[in-house]
Amino acid sequence: MKFGKEFVSQMVQEWQDAYMDYNFLKSILKDALRHRQLNSQPSPGASTTTSQGPLKRRGSLYRAFSGLTSRYTRSPRKSSEDEEVILVSAVQEVGLDPRRYQTMFLRSSDNGGEYELLFFRRLDDQFNKVLGFYKKKVEEVVAEADELSKQMNGLITLRIRVEKPVMGLSGTNTSIASVGISPSPASVSVNGTRSEWTQMSVIQEVEMTSEEIDKPEDRDDGTAKAADTDHTANSRNANSSNCRPAPISITDHVHITVQPQSPVLAAKEILMSLNSDVSSTKAELRKAEELMMRAFREFYQKLQLIKSYCFLNQLAFSKIMKKYDKITHRNASRSYLKMVDDSYLGSSNEVSRLMERVEAAYIKHFAYGNRRKGMRTLRPKAKREKHRITFFLGCFTGCTVALIVGIIVALHARDLLKSPGRDQYMNTMFPLYSLFGFIILHMVMYAANIYFWRRYRINYPFIFGFKKGTELGYREVLLLSSGLSVLMLAGVLSNLDMDMDPRTESYKALTELVPLGLVGVVICITFCPFNIIYRSSRFFLIQCAFRCICAPFYKESLPDFFLADQLTSQVQAFRNLEFYICYYGWGNFKRRTHKFEESKLFEVFYFIVAVIPYWLRCLQCLRRLYDDRDTMHGVNGLKYFSTIVAVVARTGHELRRGFTWKIIAGTTSGVAMVINTYWDLVIDWGLLRRNAKNSWLRDKLAIQNRSVYFVAMVLNVILRLAWMQNILGFREAPFLHRRALIAVIASLEIIRRGIWNFFRLENEHLNNVGKYRAFKSVPLPFNQD
Structure with a gap:
């Protein structure tokens, strides 16, 4: 792999604008090379070098930057002509910190000298940019280290309060x-x-x-x-x-400021605040230790990224000067790289010292002196692709294809599509199995999102807040979806086969319980407490789902409302889940008959179930409005409220029918579609900017082909029009049953949500890039007076 691609692949994506622009400097050198090739006259400064052949590479010279060797290896024979190519000096301009470095090119009169002069000017600009950013980040981590030190003092004080260690010699002093x-x-x-x-x-x-x-x-x-x-x-x-x-005087100046993360903890904090004499509890100590451990891990990761930033940029300057020497047949890299090594970028060791201190403090106070355990937590191993995942993915995919063929053969053998029992089967069994189809389709779309997020270098693990090394790749998600599809299709095939075979009629009740058994299997796997089948990801999903249900009582984060947005596209799946409960608890599943759809209570819950996802999302917006005091969250809540009104009107039109319901449903659905489409394109995707560098898009794009964005916008509008199918009277197509048509429309909404997911996270990633936001803010547990 060429260095340019390797350099891009290893950089911190949120800081990509702060790195040295290697490709830009390389393009200037290419222009200089083309100019030299067009003008065959060799430059006076290069005559002696060209006569001796190409410049010999000195490996020690080009590897001699800070971190690899102590100083440059000086050749015993030096040409004074080489030393006089450039002069590098530091200039302290008024009001600027740190000082800026300027390079004076002494051979501007040579052939092609104007290109080299331009190269060194741009090289200085890039170096000063990198130097300023690096120093700013080092100052930030030094200040953060001081704050962590104070927090550790507070944690030690809390430990003394809770654990009450053995008294000292004075009897009263701890x-x-x-x-x-x-x-x-x-x-x-x-x-x-x-x-x-x-x-x-x-x-x-x-x-x-x-x-x-x-x-x-x-x-x-x-x-x-x-x-x-x-x-x-x-x-x-x-x-x-x-x-x-x-005496520990610090105990009188430390206050616990752990924010309550649930209604129970909030009520407990209120009760404890009423009684100032209540002593600290072990639960508070445990929570404070968890926050401090997380703060140390995030801080250590930040130090690692800053160190990597320093190393990669020094390597980039070494590589670009190597390329300059090769093209111009000069030896200017010695002087310039010496300046890089002597500058703050190459000589500062604050980050390395802080890393050593953090390692020692974490091992001592949180790993009980076990260095291996502490370092395993601070430096988790990078996730490696496993061949068995690809193997089982291929097996499950092949089984899925085989089962689909088997179902098609079974349908033709029984002629179920034209049999009198077609309506009965579609009204009973199809909703039961289509629930799994919606889930599988959503998982496949999510796997596609992960693939394209990785391809276009969108840092989705950081945005979602996944613990390093636990995020699922697209192969893992496809493995889960293909495994679930095998279970679902096997259940469908077994159900059809047992219905066809006269010898299995006595087991008809058992065959009707197959879908319910599949639901039980999925629930058991989801809540399985053992460390199998990606437990960390399952628990992360459960926690986000729980915070969505308790929306007003939890401070919202991006994973929470991102999951809530996914649930708004699974309204039909929620209705199928309601059908499960009523079918097995209220209907006669042994004979595939039910009358609960005619009940008023079922109709009431039919409304409620459809509204729940949008209502939860609306409550999240209100909570964010309360926390952030940003009116845009209130406007977003009104958007979801308009969607709730539209869903209620469409559901009423579906159940009641009539011209009045049709007018109400059409009006509310049209208004909601316009509002939601505008919000998707302008707010969530950040597109439709008239004065942007990319016309009608945005200034920064992850995909270079701009037509992709326009196609996505058109698809978003078209797929949202699927809402109108029920209002316009398309209840049943000539070749599709009404239930199948509803499933197709619900699938189109899931596909639209999958497209939305990619551009929503792309916009979030680019906002982080614009603000150099590469770390999560970690709440600290203590406040010192």
Whole structure:
């Protein structure tokens, strides 16, 4: 793989505008090369080099950037002509920080010198951009490290409150050593109590410990070690005999600010706030530890990305200077890369030191000193593709095709499509099995979304907040959908086969329970507590679904309302689920007969079930309006309310029929379609920008072919028109039963939602790119006065 592609593949996508524009600089060098080829006259500065053949590559030179070698290997024979190609200087402009670097090209009068002059100007612009961004990020993580240190002090204080460690020598003052945070071995007494306590940050104290332990390489012999040991022992004895543990004054200034994540916790917090004497509980400590562990993991990941950013950019500057030397037959890279190495980008070590401190602090306070366990949490292994997934996916897909062929053969053998029992079968068994069809289609669309998100480098794991290494790829989702399709089609085929065989008539009741058994299997797999069949993803889905159900009581995140949007496209699946309950609990499933659809109660729930997904989404918008104070969320809630009115009107027209219902349903559906289409295209997708760089689209696009966006917009409008089929009177096609037509319309809505998913997440990703937002904000548990 060429470096340009590798460079793009490894960069942090949310920071892609802050990286060195390697392709742009490469294009300038290509222009310079074309100019040299058109002008065969060699430049005076390159005559000696060309006469000796192409410039020999010095591997140590091009690998000599910060992080690989300490300094550049200088050749014993240097040409003064090579050293005078460029002069690099640092200029401190007024009001600018950090200082900017400028390169003076000394051979502008040579043939093609104007291209080289332009190259170094643009190279300086890119380097200053990278340098400024890197320094800004380092300053942010340094400030965040200070805050984490204060939070760790608060966590230690909470541990002392809850666990109530053994009292110190004073009898009333609590010993700090019981929680194991002594900054150095010299400050711990023989009996395990701490003699002196300074309110030093935990990360700093761990660094001091590691530095004191690592000092032996600076000593000359074992005499110094022995002297230090004696001094430490004397200090311990003196401190243990003359001093008492100091009181923990920080306990009076730390307040727990863990936000309640459920109605029960919110009520508990209100009750505890009424009684200020209530002591801290172990549940609070456990929640605070979880938040701190998450904060440390996110912070460590941020440090890793910043370090990777520094490394890749230095590598890019080394590569582009290597290409410059190769094209121009000069040796200017030595001077420029030395400047890169001496700059803040190449010489700063704050990120590496912070990583060491975080590792030490996390292992000490959250992994109980187990380094392997701590590092496994901080650095989870990258997810690897497994061959068995592809194998089983192929097996299930082949079985699915075979079962479809078997069902077609069974239908023709029984001539079910023309038999008198066709209506009975379509009104009873088809809704039961079509529920699985809707779920499978949605999973297939989601798998397609994942494939295209990865292809166009949309960071969907970060947007959804998946734990690193647990996100499902499109192969895993297709594996689950194909497995479910095998179960569904096997149930359909067995049902048809048992109905055809006279010997199995006595087991008719059992055959009618096959769909219910499939539902039970799916529910058991979904809620299975064992670590099988992607437990982390299943539990993540369950948590999001639970927060959707309790929409007003939880602060909403993108996965929550994204899932709620998916549920709004599964209205027919919810109605089929209602049919399940009524068919097996109210109807006579042994004879495939039922009369509950004529009941008023069924009609009431037919309305309610259709409205529930939109109502939950509306409540989410109201909660976001309350949290963010953004009126756009209120407008979005009104959009869903208009959809609720349209759904109620369409359902009334479907059940009642009549000219009045038709007018109401047509009007409300038309208004809702216009509002929802505008919101999809303009707000969710960010398209239809008249003054954008890409006409009627947006400034940044993940797909280079702009026609894809216009096709998607047209499809969105057409598929939304499927809402109108019931109002316009298309209740049954000549070749389709009414139930089948309803299933087709519901499938079109699922397909529309799948298309919407891609562009919705693309817009979210590009917004993160525009704001350089590559990390999730983690709530911290404590507030210090």
